[in-house]
Amino acid sequence: MASRQPELLPGTLDLLILRTLVREPMHGYGIASRVRELSKDVLRVGESSLYPALQRLLLNGWVKAEWGTSENNRRARYYTLTAAGKQQLVAERQEFERIVLAIQNVLQFA
Amino acid sequence: MKLLRRVTHILNRGKRDSDLREEMHFHLAMKQRELEAAGFAPEQARDAARKALGNATYNREASHDVWVAPAIESLWRDIPYALRSLRRTPSFTIAAVLALGLGTGSAAAVFSLLDGVVLRPLPYREPEQIVMLSEVNHAKNLEHEALSPVNFVDYRGLTTVFADAAGWWTPQVVLTDGVQDPVRVPTVETSRNLFRVLGVAPQIGPSFTGDTGLAVNGSLEAVISDRLWRSRLNADRSIIGKSVRLNGTDHLVVGVMPSGFDFPNGTDIWEGLNWQFAQHSRFAHFVGAIGRLRPGMTPEAANRELASLTSRLGRENPPSNQNWGVRAVRLDQEIAGVFRPGLFALFGASALLLLIACLNVANLLLARATARRREVAVRAAIGASRGRLVRLFFTESLVLAAMGAAVGLAVAVLSVKALLAWSPIDIPRARDIGVGAGVFAFAIVAAAVTAVVFGIVPALTMSRANLNEALGEGAKGSSGRGGSMRGALVIAEVSLAVVLLCGAALLIRSVARLTRESTGVDASSVITTTVQLPDVAYKSWGRVARFYGSLGDALRAHGDVTGVGVTDRLPLDPGWREPYGLPGVATASREDAPEAQIVSIDDGYFATLRVPILAGRNFDARDDSASRPVVVVNETMAKRVWPGEPAVGKQLLLPWSVIGPLGARLTTDTAHVVIGVVRDIKNTSLRDQAEPAIYYTQRQFPFRTMHVVVRGRGDVAALQAAVREEIRRLDPGLPQPEIKTLDRVLHSSIDPSRFVMLLMTAFAVLALTIAAVGIYGILSYTVSRQRREIGIRLALGAEPRTIRRMVVRQGLTMAAAGCVVGVVAAQAGAGLLAKFMYETRASDPLTLAAVVAAVIVVALVACAVPGWRASGEDPTRALRAE
Numbered sequence: 007m008a009s010r011q012p013e014l015l016p017g018t019l020d021l022l023i024l025r026t027l028v029r030e031p032m033h034g035y036g037i038a039s040r041v042r043e044l045s046k047d048v049l050r051v052g053e054s055s056l057y058p059a060l061q062r063l064l065l066n067g068w069v070k071a072e073w074g075t076s077e078n079n080r081r082a083r084y085y086t087l088t089a090a091g092k093q094q095l096v097a098e099r100q101e102f103e104r105i106v107l108a109i110q111n112v113l114q115f116a
Numbered sequence: 117m118k119l120l121r122r123v124t125h126i127l128n129r130g131k132r133d134s135d136l137r138e139e140m141h142f143h144l145a146m147k148q149r150e151l152e153a154a155g156f157a158p159e160q161a162r163d164a165a166r167k168a169l170g171n172a173t174y175n176r177e178a179s180h181d182v183w184v185a186p187a188i189e190s191l192w193r194d195i196p197y198a199l200r201s202l203r204r205t206p207s208f209t210i211a212a213v214l215a216l217g218l219g220t221g222s223a224a225a226v227f228s229l230l231d232g233v234v235l236r237p238l239p240y241r242e243p244e245q246i247v248m249l250s251e252v253n254h255a256k257n258l259e260h261e262a263l264s265p266v267n268f269v270d271y272r273g274l275t276t277v278f279a280d281a282a283g284w285w286t287p288q289v290v291l292t293d294g295v296q297d298p299v300r301v302p303t304v305e306t307s308r309n310l311f312r313v314l315g316v317a318p319q320i321g322p323s324f325t326g327d328t329g330l331a332v333n334g335s336l337e338a339v340i341s342d343r344l345w346r347s348r349l350n351a352d353r354s355i356i357g358k359s360v361r362l363n364g365t366d367h368l369v370v371g372v373m374p375s376g377f378d379f380p381n382g383t384d385i386w387e388g389l390n391w392q393f394a395q396h397s398r399f400a401h402f403v404g405a406i407g408r409l410r411p412g413m414t415p416e417a418a419n420r421e422l423a424s425l426t427s428r429l430g431r432e433n434p435p436s437n438q439n440w441g442v443r444a445v446r447l448d449q450e451i452a453g454v455f456r457p458g459l460f461a462l463f464g465a466s467a468l469l470l471l472i473a474c475l476n477v478a479n480l481l482l483a484r485a486t487a488r489r490r491e492v493a494v495r496a497a498i499g500a501s502r503g504r505l506v507r508l509f510f511t512e513s514l515v516l517a518a519m520g521a522a523v524g525l526a527v528a529v530l531s532v533k534a535l536l537a538w539s540p541i542d543i544p545r546a547r548d549i550g551v552g553a554g555v556f557a558f559a560i561v562a563a564a565v566t567a568v569v570f571g572i573v574p575a576l577t578m579s580r581a582n583l584n585e586a587l588g589e590g591a592k593g594s595s596g597r598g599g600s601m602r603g604a605l606v607i608a609e610v611s612l613a614v615v616l617l618c619g620a621a622l623l624i625r626s627v628a629r630l631t632r633e634s635t636g637v638d639a640s641s642v643i644t645t646t647v648q649l650p651d652v653a654y655k656s657w658g659r660v661a662r663f664y665g666s667l668g669d670a671l672r673a674h675g676d677v678t679g680v681g682v683t684d685r686l687p688l689d690p691g692w693r694e695p696y697g698l699p700g701v702a703t704a705s706r707e708d709a710p711e712a713q714i715v716s717i718d719d720g721y722f723a724t725l726r727v728p729i730l731a732g733r734n735f736d737a738r739d740d741s742a743s744r745p746v747v748v749v750n751e752t753m754a755k756r757v758w759p760g761e762p763a764v765g766k767q768l769l770l771p772w773s774v775i776g777p778l779g780a781r782l783t784t785d786t787a788h789v790v791i792g793v794v795r796d797i798k799n800t801s802l803r804d805q806a807e808p809a810i811y812y813t814q815r816q817f818p819f820r821t822m823h824v825v826v827r828g829r830g831d832v833a834a835l836q837a838a839v840r841e842e843i844r845r846l847d848p849g850l851p852q853p854e855i856k857t858l859d860r861v862l863h864s865s866i867d868p869s870r871f872v873m874l875l876m877t878a879f880a881v882l883a884l885t886i887a888a889v890g891i892y893g894i895l896s897y898t899v900s901r902q903r904r905e906i907g908i909r910l911a912l913g914a915e916p917r918t919i920r921r922m923v924v925r926q927g928l929t930m931a932a933a934g935c936v937v938g939v940v941a942a943q944a945g946a947g948l949l950a951k952f953m954y955e956t957r958a959s960d961p962l963t964l965a966a967v968v969a970a971v972i973v974v975a976l977v978a979c980a981v982p983g984w985r986a987s988g989e990d991p992t993r994a995l996r997a998e
Contacts, residue, residue: 027493033139033142034139034140034142034143035142035143035146038143038288039150053140053143057140057176063206063555065121065122067121071135076146080142080145081138083139083142091313092790
């Protein structure tokens with residue numbers, strides 16, 4: 007179990023959620039599924055960290071939540087990226103790439 | 117924004133929770149479907165989905181914690197714990213809550229008074245631009261006189277300082293309506309622009325005709341107060357356009373003022389001025405006046421310009437105006453008067469008291485914290501974080517402060533109510549005093565600040581504590597750290613209490629000196645009332661004189677009455693100051709002539725007040741309007757005019773024959789023979805020596821308004837009933853008089869000093885009590901910490917006396933240090949009370965000695981209990997404990 011769910015770098019969860027919301031509003035389950043699919047099952051977002059993270063994003067005003075209807079006609083809560091959220095995504099992405107680059111540099115040349 | 121979102125979330129917690137629950141439920145269902153699609157059986161799918169999602173409640177809580185700073189939440193959870201832990205130490209809790217409550221409560225109460233009397237703006241338009249005028253004559257030692265109407269017209273017309281100014285005087289007015297009893301009504305006859313100057317309009321009615329200046333138009337108009345309108349006229353709106361009968365003359369009612377408006381001095385009727393100020397006299401000072409400064413003019417600039425005018429008037433009219441000046445004082449400051457410095461001083465005192473209370477609570481918390489180091493260590497050892505521990509103790513302080521604030525508010529509300537209900541002292545603007553929102557805010561802020569301060573100090577020392585050391589320490593029983601800090605806190609408490617005690621003691625001495633200061637009369641068992649004969653019914657001065665003669669005779673016939681007298685001026689109330697001449701001595705001009713107060717009395721006045729005749733004789737029946745004019749002079753007058761000679765038989769030239777509509781001399785000759793010399797009666801204030809005074813008999817110089825003084829044997833109520841009955845029998849048309857004891861009337865001038873003294877004393881006693889609790893607390897704490905040490909000493913043969921002395925010495929050292937600091941600080945702070953001190957210096961050794969003695973005695977009492985407890989310790993038990 008532990009080997010299948012590598013630990014995310016701190017702060018990456020927010021980045022991943024924001025990024026998945028760029029295309030369209032999604033509900034929590036959708037976000038988790040999308041992350042899992044796109045990462046080819048490498049990254050699994052635990053529900054126990056997903057919902058607190060979504061609350062954190064709501065608190066910071068980076069996403070909005072609205073009740074809507076899901077693909078199978080159930081009431082679901084959809085999260086939408088706000089303008090502030092888009093800015094945050096850009097900033098976090100740059101920061102992330104900077105760090106990844108730094109790590110790669112170390113791995114390559116050390 | 118973030119904060120706003122956080123707050124709305126916390127307020128909407130219910131909705132947010134149900135949203136989350138539904139959201140997770142949805143998640144669960146989707147997961148289950150997915151697993152079923154992958155071929156799991158429905159049962160298995162549900163269990164697997166549940167497992168994947170984890171503990172739903174934990175998830176919800178974790179999501180919730182994102183929004184609610186966990187600190188606040190756990191603070192809330194800590195409150196029941198804090199309450200429980202406070203309940204375990206009831207004496208500590210009671211002491212702390214009482215100290216805080218009394219501290220915040222007294223400060224809030226004084227702040228209510230300060231706010232109502234001094235700080236709150238007057239309910240007039242731009243009140244800061246309104247000044248009150250009074251005339252001064254330093255040469256004659258007159259600091260606060262009414263204005264001469266002619267001078268007033270000049271101040272208003274010949275300077276540029278006023279947008280407008282209004283003047284009034286205070287006639288004696290009786291309201292009659294033929295139905296109810298006649299009633300004397302506080303009335304002013306005022307220039308018609310008064311309401312315009314104040315910026316207040318009647319609630320109904322058009323106000324005076326021609327109310328733009330000092331012009332006189334001959335119409336008899338009156339404006340009445342809301343109070344009079346409701347109490348006497350049934351709040352009848354059709355009163356406008358009808359008449360009220362004032363002193364027998366009909367006046368058209370042209371307005372009812374708004375509720376609460378009674379400027380100046382509780383006025384109920386404002387009559388429109390019907391005589392020209394300019395045509396009166398510069399010698400007569402009887403007009404009250406206010407002015408509205410023109411925009412941009414400050415009181416300082418106004419006073420400068422007025423001063424240059426008064427010095428010019430002094431040069432142009434030396435007899436009347438030499439040495440006279442005028443002073444403009446902001447109306448709110450004038451109304452608050454001596455209460456302004458008084459309340460500021462008291463506010464300072466209550467702030468000190470609050471500080472003492474805070475120090476005391478901090479001290480108690482500190483001691484408690486040290487005593488709980490073991491508990492803390494155990495908690496830390498089993499995993500409580502440092503922040504969590506700080507929060508725990510912070511919550512306790514917060515709970516304490518909240519309870520203290522609640523007690524404080526109760527104290528404030530009750531004490532202000534009690535003060536207003538029972539105070540024998542007239543507090544200006546008393547109607548405006550209330551414990552309002554500002555005071556509530558004050559108490560809450562005070563409580564919050566104390567909570568932060570108290571919470572942090574013990575919590576920090578606590579978290580610094582080394583675990584091992586703390587855990588091991590209880591067993592060793594050493595005296596612990598923080599002792600010196602607590603000692604310093606107690607010394608600070610004592611020194612602040614000493615400052616307050618010094619203030620209170622100096623005031624007590626001043627007031628005692630003032631009270632002892634002889635007025636020159638014996639006022640005990642004397643009641644007094646004022647009778648005012650309306651000038652329509654008592655046009656004849658002979659009738660006036662006969663009325664007072666008969667009233668005196670009738671009262672003297674009562675069994676309980678041992679003396680009756682009448683006078684137009686009671687002691688301490690200056691009489692008319694008039695110039696006098698001596699036969700054969702040329703008097704150049706009026707202003708060169710010496711002046712003396714003239715007072716009109718009857719034959720019984722001196723005897724009733726037990727003022728001895730020093731030479732010659734008192735007035736008697738021989739001295740009437742048909743006989744030669746005679747006077748009695750006071751000792752000061754006799755010594756000044758005829759030093760070393762007998763005054764009796766000498767002559768005085770007294771030209772004054774009419775005092776406005778108030779009094780008139782019935783004899784024709786200006787030469788008056790001195791028939792007697794009487795001992796001085798104070799005739800300006802308690803503080804000042806008597807001015808020269810000349811007494812007339814009221815048969816020769818009657819006044820319509822006289823004060824009756826009656827000395828009696830029986831109780832005051834019977835005496836009052838007798839006075840009322842005789843006045844009614846002689847003239848049922850006179851209003852029912854208000855009767856007071858002469859003592860009360862004469863001592864009303866020291867009321868503000870007494871007021872400040874009483875509150876200051878209460879604060880000082882509270883402060884000393886709290887400081888004593890502080891000393892007691894720290895000593896009993898030290899003793900209990902040193903139980904082992906004391907036990908060893910006793911076991912090794914130390915005398916209980918020695919142990920006792922050791923404990924007491926600790927307490928007394930702190931008290932003595934506090935006294936030294938406090939006495940020095942009191943010397944610096946005494947200036948605040950200068951206005952209330954009388955012949956008492958801040959360094960008065962007797963006062964300081966008394967204060968120090970009181971503090972030492974109280975400190976000894978506070979030391980005694982812990983001292984006895986220590987010396988009575990059973991060595992075996994003490995050594996075994998802990």
